Amino acid sequence: MKLANPFDDGCPKGFSFTSMKRLLTIFILLGSFVHALFSERISEMPNLIILMADDLGYGELGCQGNPEIPTPHIDGIAKRGIRFTQGYVTAPNCSPSRAGLITGKYGTRFGHEFNPTGAKNEEPGYGLPLSQKTLADSLSMAGYVNGLVGKWHLGGTAPYHPFRRGFDEFFGFTHEGHYFVPEPWDGTTTWLRRKVLPGGGKGIKTFGKVIYSTHLGNEPDYDANNPIVRGSQPVWEKEYFTDAITRESVDFIERHADKPFFLFVSYNAVHSPLQAADKYMEKFKNIEDVQRRIFAAMLANLDDSVGDIINKLEEEGLDNETLVFFLSDNGGPTRELTSSNLPLRGEKGQMYEGGIRVPFLFQWPSRVPAGKTYDRPVLSTDIFSTILAAAGAARPKGEYVESYDLLPYLTGKYKEDPHEWLYWRQANKAAFRVGDMKIVRQTAKKWELYDLANDPSETENLIDAEPEQFELLLKGWEKINGNMAEPLFK
Numbered sequence: 428m429k430l431a432n433p434f435d436d437g438c439p440k441g442f443s444f445t446s447m448k449r450l451l452t453i454f455i456l457l458g459s460f461v462h463a464l465f466s467e468r469i470s471e472m473p474n475l476i477i478l479m480a481d482d483l484g485y486g487e488l489g490c491q492g493n494p495e496i497p498t499p500h501i502d503g504i505a506k507r508g509i510r511f512t513q514g515y516v517t518a519p520n521c522s523p524s525r526a527g528l529i530t531g532k533y534g535t536r537f538g539h540e541f542n543p544t545g546a547k548n549e550e551p552g553y554g555l556p557l558s559q560k561t562l563a564d565s566l567s568m569a570g571y572v573n574g575l576v577g578k579w580h581l582g583g584t585a586p587y588h589p590f591r592r593g594f595d596e597f598f599g600f601t602h603e604g605h606y607f608v609p610e611p612w613d614g615t616t617t618w619l620r621r622k623v624l625p626g627g628g629k630g631i632k633t634f635g636k637v638i639y640s641t642h643l644g645n646e647p648d649y650d651a652n653n654p655i656v657r658g659s660q661p662v663w664e665k666e667y668f669t670d671a672i673t674r675e676s677v678d679f680i681e682r683h684a685d686k687p688f689f690l691f692v693s694y695n696a697v698h699s700p701l702q703a704a705d706k707y708m709e710k711f712k713n714i715e716d717v718q719r720r721i722f723a724a725m726l727a728n729l730d731d732s733v734g735d736i737i738n739k740l741e742e743e744g745l746d747n748e749t750l751v752f753f754l755s756d757n758g759g760p761t762r763e764l765t766s767s768n769l770p771l772r773g774e775k776g777q778m779y780e781g782g783i784r785v786p787f788l789f790q791w792p793s794r795v796p797a798g799k800t801y802d803r804p805v806l807s808t809d810i811f812s813t814i815l816a817a818a819g820a821a822r823p824k825g826e827y828v829e830s831y832d833l834l835p836y837l838t839g840k841y842k843e844d845p846h847e848w849l850y851w852r853q854a855n856k857a858a859f860r861v862g863d864m865k866i867v868r869q870t871a872k873k874w875e876l877y878d879l880a881n882d883p884s885e886t887e888n889l890i891d892a893e894p895e896q897f898e899l900l901l902k903g904w905e906k907i908n909g910n911m912a913e914p915l916f917k
Contacts, residue, residue, distance in 0.1 A: 472570065472687035473791070474740075474749040475814050477528075478733055479691070480786070481521065481578060481698035482775060484759025484766035487726060488786050493767065495714075496723045500734030504753050504788040507797050509837055513804040514787020515849060516757055517829075518542075519776050521603055522580045523853070524756045524807065525693075529561045529581065529592075531811030531822075531830035535852050538915035543583075548602045549652055553916050554582020555592065560823040562811050563593025566689045569820035574679045575599065577672045577693035583652075588659065594691075598675045602653040605695055607668045607702045610650075612637065614667070616708050618701035618721050620646040620763075638717065643763055646700055667704045669696045669725070673732035677739045684743040687818070692736065696729040697722060699763055704728060719765045747792045750817055752810050755785040772885040778851055778858040778867050779885055791817075795837050803844045804860065809833050850907045854917075859904035866900045874901065 487493050490502040490510055517527030520542045523534040534540055543553040555561070563573040574596040575589045580603050582588070589597040608615055616636045620643045624632045629641045654661035655668075664671050676692045703724030710727060714720040733753070740746040759766025760775040773779025787805065789795065794817075808830040815822050816832040829850075835841040851858040855871040863880035876890040876897045890897050 472819065473817055474687060474745055475566070475571070475689040475818065476736070476740075476749060476751045477691045477693075477810065478736070478751065478753040479525075479528075479577075479693045480729060480753075480755045481693075481695050482757065482759055482764060482766060483697055483726070483729075483755035483786060484761070484764075484768040484774075485755075485771050485781060485784055485786060486767040486769035487759065490788075491786060496711075496726050498726065498730040500730045500737060501753060501786075501788070503734070503737065504751060504790045505798070507792055508751075508788065508790025508795055509799050509801050511787040511789070511805050512800055512802045514754060514785055514807075515783050515804060516754070516785055516807045518851065518853060519757050519778060519782035519856075520853075521578075521698075521756050525581055526555050526559075528756075528807045528810060529555070529563070530559045531562070531808045531827050532559070532825070533808070533829055533850065533911070535850075535911040536826065538912040540853055540914040541917050542603070543580075543916065544603050545647055545651070547916070548580075548583035550916075551584060554584065554587035556915065557586060560825075561592045562814060563589075563689065563691075565593075565815055565820045565823055566818060567593050567595070569818050571687050571689045571818065571820075572596075572683050573689045573691075574676075574683075575691045575693065576675045576679065577691075578603075578605070578695045578698075579693070590659065596658070596679065598655075598657050599672070599693065600653050600655050600695075602649070604647065604649040604698050604700070605653060605655065605668060606650055606700060607695075607704075609663075609665065612702065614705050615702050616705070616717070616721055616724075618718055620644060620699075640718075649700065667728070669694060669728050669732050670704075673735050676736050680736070680739050680743060680745070684745060689814070689818075694729060694732070696732075697725045697759075697764060697766065699760075701725070701764060716765070722765045750791040750794075750814065751789070753786070753788040754807060754810075758782040758785060770884050778853075778856050778869060780879070780883065783851060783858070789833075789837075794834065799837075801837060803836075804846055804849060805833060806830075806846060806849060809845065848903060848907065850904065852908060852911065857904065857908075859900050859907070861900055861903060864896060864900060866897060866904065876900070 488501055489498045490505040516524040517533050518524040522542045523539050526534040526539040537556050537559055547553050566573055573594045575594045577599040579601045583601040618638045621639050622644050624639050632639045655664045672694055679690055701721045703721040707724035707728050711720045711723045714723055740749050758768050758775045758781045768781030771780040773781035775782055812830040812832045831845040836845050849860040857868040859866050865877050865879055867875045875888045877885045
């Protein structure tokens with residue numbers, strides 16, 4: 428029997444134990460190198476936050492010129508970064524506007540043209556088309572952890588759940604609106620719309636801190652089949668919901684402070700129902716109009732919430748390297764909320780400037796100058812490309828002709844306007860802007876023409892005075908419109 432050689436290392440002939448150690452050393456060094464590269468890459472990936480208000484009018488912030496309701500925390504984003512004076516969204520109401528933001532495309536490119544409300548949120552096929560990749564999808568592939576807190580409104584059934592659209596965490600609701608506290612609405616002053624007052628009649632009727640008004644018809648049953656959920660499980664949330672959104676957002680930042688994250692904070696404030704916490708109502712006793720007072724209290728609450736999120740970034744030492752956008756999903760519904768879009772004409776649901784031009788702010792202290800304004804048109808779709816470029820993430824395949832990385836424009840690298848044109852369509856309503864000229868159609872047949880440089884309030888219709896200019900813009904709109912899809916739902 429041949430005895431085992433004690434010096435035999437078990438390696439193939441010509442491959443010594445020393446060779447194996449050297450190879451192992453190489454693997455270790457290579458692994459360390461790859462880890463160093465990965466760690467460096469991670470360190471270069473900024474954190475990403477989108478703060479979205481709901482139905483906030485262009486003229487309501489202090490930095491937009493409104494002295495009535497202090498908004499120091501939201502204004503602080505403008506002080507630390509850039510305020511876009513001509514920031515637009517892709518639609519004048521909630522769902523198609525959010526579809527544009529999250530995909531980097533006009534919703535009309537893929538049929539998401541209208542706003543599902545009420546029971547429609549639960550119907551099959553009512554939601555962001557599954558063919559469309561989201562911002563969260565792309566960031567997930569790039570190594571980000573993604574959280575959505577608040578309102579979704581891009582599909583209320585399982586196929587459209589945020590978990591299936593790139594988000595790792597979700598706390599909020601999926602439909603268009605929600606009460607801020609559960610009925611009987613304790614700790615709030617609540618303004619509710621009704622066609623007929625309780626007990627009959629028209630006008631305004633007060634029952635304690637619940638106020639009913641017939642000026643706009645019935646308030647939707649926001650909470651019907653629309654629970655607040657954590658992940659996919661309903662939860663009972665007693666805290667005023669603006670504060671609950673902030674609580675969950677702050678917690679998300681704290682838990683993920685050591686890794687690159689994307690956080691979409693989608694507030695339902697200041698969307699109806701008008702419902703304000705008592706402590707904020709106390710701050711606005713000087714406002715005699717109770718409807719306006721409730722709105723002011725809701726906005727002040729939202730402002731403090733934004734402040735809590737920004738403060739958390741500072742506490743974690745993340746503020747300098749965190750990219751933050753703040754905007755509204757559309758213009759304010761003036762009669763419903765008292766929300767002002769001044770000096771702009773129009774409101775939510777309209778193609779006038781007040782429906783589609785919104786408060787739009789951006790900060791990234793390490794990369795963009797502080798306290799500046801940018802006065803050329805930008806679009807909410809640009810957030811998509813700006814974030815992906817900042818994150819070093821690949822843009823999904825497809826047309827993104829309406830989405831631009833804004834950083835080269837904000838830093839002065841590019842001198843031209845980001846957009847040659849801006850386009851809108853929603854049934855018979857439409858608009859198209861080239862340079863400072865804009866055509867608007869609010870009814871099936873009537874087009875209007877405005878010079879926004881000299882008339883941002885759209886008071887002087889130039890269609891008869893400049894027919895050639897109108898025809899040129901109309902041909903442009905028709906050409907772009909020919910590339911758009913038919914609506915998937917109405």
